[in-house]
Amino acid sequence: MALPYCSQHERLFIQHQQAWMAFPAALITQIAALYQRFPLPEFAVIETRCDRCEAPEEPRETSDTPQ
Numbered sequence: 001m002a003l004p005y006c007s008q009h010e011r012l013f014i015q016h017q018q019a020w021m022a023f024p025a026a027l028i029t030q031i032a033a034l035y036q037r038f039p040l041p042e043f044a045v046i047e048t049r050c051d052r053c054e055a056p057e058e059p060r061e062t063s064d065t066p067q
């Protein structure tokens, strides 16, 4: 089972719910370390893009607009 995770927004994808949830990076780091200590080939944390990466909250095209 892969755990898709976005470290930029600290969000984890819950596959059986097909939804993203906020998840602290510190916890993901601990889980990844646990998997390295006890190799479980069916588990892996995979860095990926989350829903917020696909839909940024602040549009970039107005960033250079003078106030």
Ligand SMILES: [Zn+2]
Pocket: 006, 008, 009, 010, 011, 049, 050, 051, 052, 053, 054
């Ligand atoms: Zn993201």
